[in-house]
Amino acid sequence: MSKRHILKEVSAKSMCGMEIVVEQIYENIYEKNFVQAEQEQNWLPLSKIVISDKVINLDQDNTFAHPRTGKVFKVLNS
Numbered sequence: 001m002s003k004r005h006i007l008k009e010v011s012a013k014s015m016c017g018m019e020i021v022v023e024q025i026y027e028n029i030y031e032k033n034f035v036q037a038e039q040e041q042n043w044l045p046l047s048k049i050v051i052s053d054k055v056i057n058l059d060q061d062n063t064f065a066h067p068r069t070g071k072v073f074k075v076l077n078s
Helices: none
Strands: 005-014 019-033 038-051 054-057 063-065 072-075
Touching (some): 019 072
Antiparallel strands (some): 005 019, 005 072, 019 038, 063 072
16 A cells, blocks of 8 residues: 655745755655556645644745744745
8 A cells, every 4th residue: 555645854944044844745646657557656745744743734825834933934845
C-alpha cells in the first residue's frame, strides 16, 4: 500500500527577514501512464504545514502565523 501524504521541508520567511524551515504536507496523486500502463506517483503540495506536531492551514498567499511567536511567515518554495 502506497503513502497518501508525505512531509517535505520548505523554507518560510518573515517580513523582518527571519527564515525558518517547516514541513509542508504533500498529497499523492496517481496519474495513469498509458504508454507504459503503469501508475506513477506525483506529489501535490497542500496548503498545510506542520510545526511541532500541529497542522496549520496556509492563507491564500502562502502565509501563516507561527503558533508560538505569532510572527507571520510566508512559505517560499511550495
